[in-house]
Amino acid sequence: MILAFHLILQALVIARILLRPHRDPASRISWMVVVLVLPVLGLLGYLLLGETNIGRRRVARMQRVLATLPEPASMGTPAAVPDRLEGLFRVGQSISGYPAVGGNTARLSGDSDATIAMLVADIEAAREHVHLLFYIWLPDNNGTKVAEALARAARRGVTCRVLVDDVGSRALIKSPLWQMLREAGVRQARALPVGLPVLGALHGRLDLRNHRKIVVIDHAITYCGSQNCADAAFLVKAKFAPWVDVVMRFEGPVARQNQHLFVTDWMAWAEEDLSELLWAPMPEARPGGFTAQVVASGPTLRHSAMPEMFQSLIYAARRELVITTPYYVPDPSLQDALRAAGNRGVRTTIVFPARNDNWAVAATCRSYYAELLAAGVHIREYEGGLLHSKTLTMDGEVTLIGSANMDRRSFDLNYENNILLQDEGATAALRAQQAEYLARSRPVTLAEVEAWPLHRQLWNNFAAVLSPIL
Incomplete structure (x- = not known):
């Protein structure tokens, strides 16, 4: 009787996972595996943390x-x-209306x-x-x-x-x-x-x-x-x-x-x-x-808002793109956008902290290094503390600054606020600040990443598999 009830509940939760709107396939698969492999804890975990629900x-x-x-x-x-920039501000307005x-x-x-x-x-x-x-x-x-x-x-x-x-x-x-x-x-x-x-x-x-x-x-x-x-x-x-x-x-x-x-x-x-x-x-x-324009996002606002803003800026870049973020847990589209920037010749640099306060995020982030480096993206790790700045400068004239990280928490779970602006002077000031970060960072090479020991690669990729549900 108890087993039958459990199987029915498990089937209902899996159906909910499949029918829930605005969930990418990787997240659906990850939750289904958790629910099937961890019958009790998986069900409880999904009921508590599986849906972005702020309450009716x-x-x-x-x-x-x-x-x-x-x-x-x-x-x-x-x-x-x-x-050439009108589309960027249209995306921003579509997110929060400003x-x-x-x-x-x-x-x-x-x-x-x-x-x-x-x-x-x-x-x-x-x-x-x-x-x-x-x-x-x-x-x-x-x-x-x-x-x-x-x-x-x-x-x-x-x-x-x-x-x-x-x-x-x-x-x-x-x-x-x-x-x-x-x-x-x-x-x-x-x-x-x-x-x-x-x-x-x-x-x-x-x-x-x-x-x-x-x-x-x-x-x-x-x-x-x-x-x-x-x-x-x-x-x-x-x-x-x-x-x-x-x-x-x-x-x-x-x-x-x-x-x-x-x-x-x-x-x-x-x-x-x-x-x-x-x-x-x-x-x-x-x-x-x-x-300038405020770009605000959150779990009760438009789905996939911040990933779309980031991707729009990355695809709009023609010469240079410099990004700093402490937490990088991208969805596939964001990772592809950065790779596309590197592959089409945009000088793309992204700076992460060398030491991260979140071990799971650090491992997940590094699982994406090889793909980015192979596409020509320059990766630096900041060694002067925990680089917490969330910045993006594009082609010396566009800046995005604010609270949003490039991770699934900022994309789906947090209320965030940012400002998008177009100005060479303000962007130059922030670009100079980014240059200071780069001066205190060490470059990461593809050869170095490929030489990581097997256990480190396994751990990084395992964390990345779990990232859709973290």
Whole structure:
């Protein structure tokens, strides 16, 4: 009787795996093998982690929030884009709805401490509001500096709102710093609260996270990049330190798009209607400023959004493509796009950290080295810490910067935010930062990869086989 029930349940789960929309064949096969080989654990694993499900109530709430807000397409007057690049910004708009807007300026901060110093200075100068969203906020030196600046701003009458991921920022939430912010009048919210894991699983998949890093100040200033609110020493994973990040500080109409994104997230998790903020006058376009666009993705948004954005940029490259990412777990189309770039003569360079904080991702990433190197892609491994920057520069004029990694978690499970821009000056600044990474990296050769011992190759390829379900 028990065996019959188990076989029926197993058949139903396999049917669900086959019928579930938006799942690539490799993922279907991997889950079917797990369910068949590990009858009990496989079933439990699929029921808990097999589907990108945020929960019906949460989806309904997000839909209600979006219905009360202005359309993303209204966040700025569309800018003229060169014909050769128009398709890239169309892809970006198809993902999250924001148009390409002109009149923006940017300043690059390539050092974690410099970014915090710049952010604290902007908070000190804020007159109306400060909005912060971080995946990880630690109660360390830099985390405390930002919290104390927020508390001072709130006490002088600036409206300050802080939204953090419930898992990523758990150390802050449990610290006295969180209570200090509340007592100072800083408004707080937690994204994707977990609560009791068993009960939380009933409301949706537990490992969906808000991985975004958003700063918006007085409608006019916004930040975008890879850095969490923490020291470069990153005490929760100190043995991989320093964590090397890069952030851009923008002024101009693109700030309104990040404001819309923050408001959407805030109203999804806090009982406060901020729609009025989105009807305020637009930030002033700077004379001679450049075109930029927020590209935001997540499990409740369009499927395969970030892979499509990455692939579009890679296929659009004609001369040079430089990418930095800490986590590379591609789908087949992304891997093929990079190989195609190398094969058609685009000087394609991708930089990974030499030491990764995730052993499974590190092994999976290296399983793709041989194919990339054979296609002429240059691979470097950064040796100055954990390179956490997520950047892409193309042909010296297009940049993508933000929170999204080139892995399946960023593609399917995380809420991410990025900014796509067209400007030779801003791209040159980021390209110079990438050059610093390259100077501290060692080249990986095809001969070296082919000489790896058999047990290492087996482990890397085994991790890659499991990657569709990790």
